[in-house]
Amino acid sequence: MPTKKMTVGWIGAGRMGYEMAGRLARGGADVLVWNRTKAKAEPLQKYGAKVADDVSELAARDIVFCMVSTWKDVKEVVTNLLARGKSKPKMLIECSSISLEGSAELREMLDKKGIQYLAAPVSGNAKVIKAGKLTFVCSGPKKAFDLARPFLDSIAVNSSYVGEGELSRIVKICHNVFLGVVTQSLAEITILAQKAGVPRHAFLEFMNQSVMGSTFSRYKTPAFVNLDFKVTFTPHLLRKDMDLGLDAGRKFEVPMPLASATRDLIQSMIGQGWTEQDFATLLLQQAEASGLKLKPENMEVGDGLS
Amino acid sequence: MPTKKMTVGWIGAGRMGYEMAGRLARGGADVLVWNRTKAKAEPLQKYGAKVADDVSELAARDIVFCMVSTWKDVKEVVTNLLARGKSKPKMLIECSSISLEGSAELREMLDKKGIQYLAAPVSGNAKVIKAGKLTFVCSGPKKAFDLARPFLDSIAVNSSYVGEGELSRIVKICHNVFLGVVTQSLAEITILAQKAGVPRHAFLEFMNQSVMGSTFSRYKTPAFVNLDFKVTFTPHLLRKDMDLGLDAGRKFEVPMPLASATRDLIQSMIGQGWTEQDFATLLLQQAEASGLKLKPENMEVGDGLS
Amino acid sequence: MPTKKMTVGWIGAGRMGYEMAGRLARGGADVLVWNRTKAKAEPLQKYGAKVADDVSELAARDIVFCMVSTWKDVKEVVTNLLARGKSKPKMLIECSSISLEGSAELREMLDKKGIQYLAAPVSGNAKVIKAGKLTFVCSGPKKAFDLARPFLDSIAVNSSYVGEGELSRIVKICHNVFLGVVTQSLAEITILAQKAGVPRHAFLEFMNQSVMGSTFSRYKTPAFVNLDFKVTFTPHLLRKDMDLGLDAGRKFEVPMPLASATRDLIQSMIGQGWTEQDFATLLLQQAEASGLKLKPENMEVGDGLS
């Protein structure tokens, strides 16, 4: 339960940010939300949140969370947040998926102003947040993490502290590299099982219940079974994260044969024109490479979240 | 809860079989156990199980489970089970990790005698069983599965029916291929995170809690963190299953690039002499390829089971 | 120059066999040719060869060459060759692309009859033979190789002796694995160069002249430049040889990551329906994976043979 005395500012009420701020407000925190399109933030009032007209209003809050899209957005909103200069938050918690370089630049910017900075990217999507299964990975001063902990706990099921500086950014990249590899491997074995005679829903039901099953494998199951590839994460974004992972591999001299092979398969998928749907179309590419034309199984399968 | 009227025979009281039979007996089933070395089965008496001197005594049971090592063992014990010919079980449930070909030969053998046959390999190890997280994947006549269900439920948290014949065997192979790929990918990203500055226990704690975490990733964590590679599954056995998977891929014309790459990395590990410990020494090979000498972190980390 | 005193029988006047027998006859050897369809062999008479009605007529020859399609064909014609039993050749030289197992079975069959056996597969195609660039790789008794040498020299530019038994068969498989890998790598870099702005003919002209150029890279150039994929070797045949190579890798515990990756790419090509043209359509698959639609450059480029 968040400490009553501290006030919170929240920047960004997109798909993810909306759900996160909502959980925080419902948990009893005093939250002031700002979003570029104010209307998107307004429904949060039903959970007790307040909505700001200008981001600079959040400067008077103790802790400000930021959950937007790109490093460019982060830089702009944080600059605007601190523009007036009359007040400033004690701490900024940045949750967007930004690069190590961006994160380090932000840290420098905040250090100069004496604002604590916690880099805190997440594992999960909007549905995962709703289901109470989001997790944070945090880096920065340990003191900042300890202070933020009650608020993090109000949003997510778990928060891991991995060390100083921007270490949480590299962990998030590792996480996404793993996500790419796991999805491609699932595509390989799902198509193999299907060609051997096992329906995809039966195969994945077993895998999900087995020791290998994960929240991720469960919530990707409807896509694999019924071929609903409404985008959650685009092939281009996944390729970007695989490349960040491989760049880190170069820098730290870590060969990553499975990451490399997966990266090239994602590139092939993009080259063949699968760019607008979810990255889980890796299944479709795998099927074509196996001489198989997939059809939806039209089975009701759970996603493990709802 | 198993139907009271049906009696059960259990062949095999090795590490896995002992735990499975134990759960069945504690669940109230009438179980008669046979094991080559009788002494290993005797402690099961404390759960209410009876212990047979000769496997043929089990022929009078309604359902006989078989959990031994290899197809050679299965063939021998089933032959001995049916040798006297005075009585025979209604159903045999075979849980060992045997090939499609062995499974099909067994089906033919049992069909001739009018004995129903359920192929039912499992996901998990002895600790997983104890923790109540074992799962079955079953194939054969649907009727046989339905009949067996109460007994399966007494042993495992979940049982999936995937179709006729030996389909469950290919599913088990797919499961083990995935296990190999996931382990290698975890090795790649764990070493990358470590070289970037994140301790292995901190990295894996986050991964385990994230949407990508699985029962498997959790129970491999102590090995990755503290470098305890006491064997659970040998590199040679994993290589065998990868090869079975790749053979199935050839037969069904499914290219499996990640499985192939992982298979070759396992072969490299064997070539370099890592053969007597757990296959999770893939982590050590990855570390050496990254110019890193690993040390145990000597951290108490959970395995998600106990 | 072949020894005058020894007489030669030649089985098989297909695309390769015709050219090989032709070179032998033109070189002055006394050659009696048999082919299932006699008409195909008859034009060889213009080089001084004689043509047999029945394969058993060749039993009276000192050395019999065999150049047919499959192990099944080899077994049948050699059986027929020796069926009458009145006479038998001193040596059989088998040049078809057959497996180690077939070759070993043939050796046993011939050993029993006291006939020397040289396993002698080749590197090249019909055009390569015409251009005088064929090579043999031979295994069996060294004495047999020495005796055969003048005849081999009359057909090919070089003959290598690699040892006893069926060793030449494994060497031929290695050769074809290399051919697959080299073709895929050439496809990757040719498409990269093209997307960067270098026409395929200009790129390949340089590669062919560079230290990396080979007879093979030169004779594949017209296919890569002008997209003429008239079959010389089908994707299915190449996949078969890659699989034989990977099987040997398993047997001898040699991981072959590039061979494995290439094998899976060939499977993908087959899965996507490229099966009836030359395996060099790997270039087309690479182009599609790179978002590129290839057009013939319609340039006259040499093949290094004519």
Added chain:
Amino acid sequence: MPTKKMTVGWIGAGRMGYEMAGRLARGGADVLVWNRTKAKAEPLQKYGAKVADDVSELAARDIVFCMVSTWKDVKEVVTNLLARGKSKPKMLIECSSISLEGSAELREMLDKKGIQYLAAPVSGNAKVIKAGKLTFVCSGPKKAFDLARPFLDSIAVNSSYVGEGELSRIVKICHNVFLGVVTQSLAEITILAQKAGVPRHAFLEFMNQSVMGSTFSRYKTPAFVNLDFKVTFTPHLLRKDMDLGLDAGRKFEVPMPLASATRDLIQSMIGQGWTEQDFATLLLQQAEASGLKLKPENMEVGDGLS
């Protein structure tokens, strides 16, 4: 034969530059050589070359060749060459292995001074030059290539023109990517053949003579057979070129699965400490991964050059 009327300046008398300038001088060209360590250039006088004390003396020459190590060296010597400003060459021909970016910067620098610029990297090493088998790949204005042609022909067996700008740089990178892939594939099949019983020298003799043989496979043969890994090209340099190739693949959206796999194997080799010898130690890594300890065969084998 070089046009008599044009004079040549040569920058760089290292291992490669010395041999190239020597061929030019022996071919009758009027060559003035400058080298940082003048003594290294002086032996070229026996072929009729003159030796300069200061690089700026070369500014009065019609064509200046540059063959040094890195882009940093190129930039420095070209700056010094043009520093006095009294005279300037008509054309600079840059043969070092520099990046696209460096090459483009050099072009801009020379364009401003009205000096034609031919980017002309090479395929081969010092022994290849001596054997008369060097090749150039050139890009820049076609007119410059035509003018330079007689001089290039005096040094190399072939010169390919691939287009405007820095295209020759990307071609050189593709060439080196291929070199990496080919070497790894040769390592895989050589070790497979050896474990099957074929000595390395016998295997490579056949491969070299076959349609797959290249000048490169021939001159690497002594290293593979006798394990002489005196450095010709270091693992770090090869890794750098593989990375440049993969970077170009990213930029042009070309997946390069074999290049990626090879890159990771080179990284593994470096990680395991093979850094000071020739990159052909890929053979040793392959042997260890195959459970094999290699010994020199101590056979005299040709390198196809001398």
